[in-house]
Amino acid sequence: MKQFVDEQSQAIKSRVGNNPVLLLISGGVDSTVVGALLLKTLNTDQVHLMYMDTGLMRKNETAAVRANLEKLGAKNVHIIMCENEFLSALAGVTEPEEKRRIIGDMFITIQEREILRLGLPEDYFLAQGSIRPDFIESGLTVDGGKTSVVKSHHNVASPLVDAKRKAGKIIEPLAELFKDQVRELGRFLGVDEAIVSRHPFPGPGIAVRILGEVTKENCDILREADAIFIDELKNRSSSITGKTLYEEIWQAFVILLPTRSVGVNSEGSTSERKYGRVLALRAINSTDGMTANVYPFETRDLLEISARITGSVKEIGRVVYDISNKPPATIEWE
Ligand code: XMP
Numbered sequence: 001m002k003q004f005v006d007e008q009s010q011a012i013k014s015r016v017g018n019n020p021v022l023l024l025i026s027g028g029v030d031s032t033v034v035g036a037l038l039l040k041t042l043n044t045d046q047v048h049l050m051y052m053d054t055g056l057m058r059k060n061e062t063a064a065v066r067a068n069l070e071k072l073g074a075k076n077v078h079i080i081m082c083e084n085e086f087l088s089a090l091a092g093v094t095e096p097e098e099k100r101r102i103i104g105d106m107f108i109t110i111q112e113r114e115i116l117r118l119g120l121p122e123d124y125f126l127a128q129g130s131i132r133p134d135f136i137e138s139g140l141t142v143d144g145g146k147t148s149v150v151k152s153h154h155n156v157a158s159p160l161v162d163a164k165r166k167a168g169k170i171i172e173p174l175a176e177l178f179k180d181q182v183r184e185l186g187r188f189l190g191v192d193e194a195i196v197s198r199h200p201f202p203g204p205g206i207a208v209r210i211l212g213e214v215t216k217e218n219c220d221i222l223r224e225a226d227a228i229f230i231d232e233l234k235n236r237s238s239s240i241t242g243k244t245l246y247e248e249i250w251q252a253f254v255i256l257l258p259t260r261s262v263g264v265n266s267e268g269s270t271s272e273r274k275y276g277r278v279l280a281l282r283a284i285n286s287t288d289g290m291t292a293n294v295y296p297f298e299t300r301d302l303l304e305i306s307a308r309i310t311g312s313v314k315e316i317g318r319v320v321y322d323i324s325n326k327p328p329a330t331i332e333w334e
Helices: 002-016 031-039 061-071 083-090 096-118 132-137 161-167 178-190 216-235 299-312
Strands: 023-024 049-051 077-082 126-127 251-263 274-285 316-321
Touching: 002 031, 002 132, 023 031, 023 096, 031 049, 031 061, 031 178, 049 061, 049 096, 061 077, 077 096, 083 216, 096 161, 096 251, 178 251, 216 251, 216 274, 216 299, 251 316, 274 299, 299 316
Parallel strands: 023 049, 023 126, 049 077, 274 316
Antiparallel strands: 251 274
């Protein structure tokens, strides 16, 4: 790690010189680790960190992102509030790749507008936290070759990123690394353990976890349920290892389905039928996200978590657990 950091720091310094660097922060492990590396390597005035509150993030994410960046010594933190723009662009859209395309384009449009507003010189460098699987699944190799597309990752190929890449103005220090290596690097750089051990989160956010249309109401329902699921995982531990279930699991999240399912009221009377939303829980283990195994919960944990979710989020009438490995399923549902 020391050698990796020394080499990357040298490379970044000699390429960037005194030019500004803009890092797009998602709040996850990858971009935060790049932020820590840039802040350690360059003058803090040079480093601009831009985060978009797209309305597609997890509960209380924006406040946490700001606090974490400031803790890492960041001075130029630009938080862009753009929930309405994202949700308007996604209205009526249900097809997963179309959602990704719209979100990717929206990121670029807003980013370009906000960069202009920042007044950065045209030859600023763009830094990103793209890691090796992002390239592989987008059908690109790190050196620009092509493989087959599994799903497009907007941070790998977009007009701005392509232009910056062609101009030699892109900085992607994690491009050769897998997730577990990024975590190791984060620890080495002194990034908070809570961030380093945070589960991966996709660039398009909860938009690809809401099957069907992404509305504010759907986002809020999903966010509430997701926060409960994660809270439960942090407060339960494995009877075998003693670690929390959150630590035991590589990635866990909820998926909101576009269907409704019949249910009864809390007294069990069938005379008052209601049609509640269906929520799926996903929890998998993996080393790099390329393959994944379903986490074998103890039944009691699943039952209690389900009961807390249906008891707290009134819109949800039914909870199911996804028992599909990757392959054949992917980790996300879209
Ligand atoms: P899949 O669903 O492809 O997920 O098995 C593998 C890993 O990648 C994440 N993922 C994404 N990350 N943009 C991202 O930045 C995306 O469009 C995207 N799709 C999936 C997923 O959460 C998992 O960790």
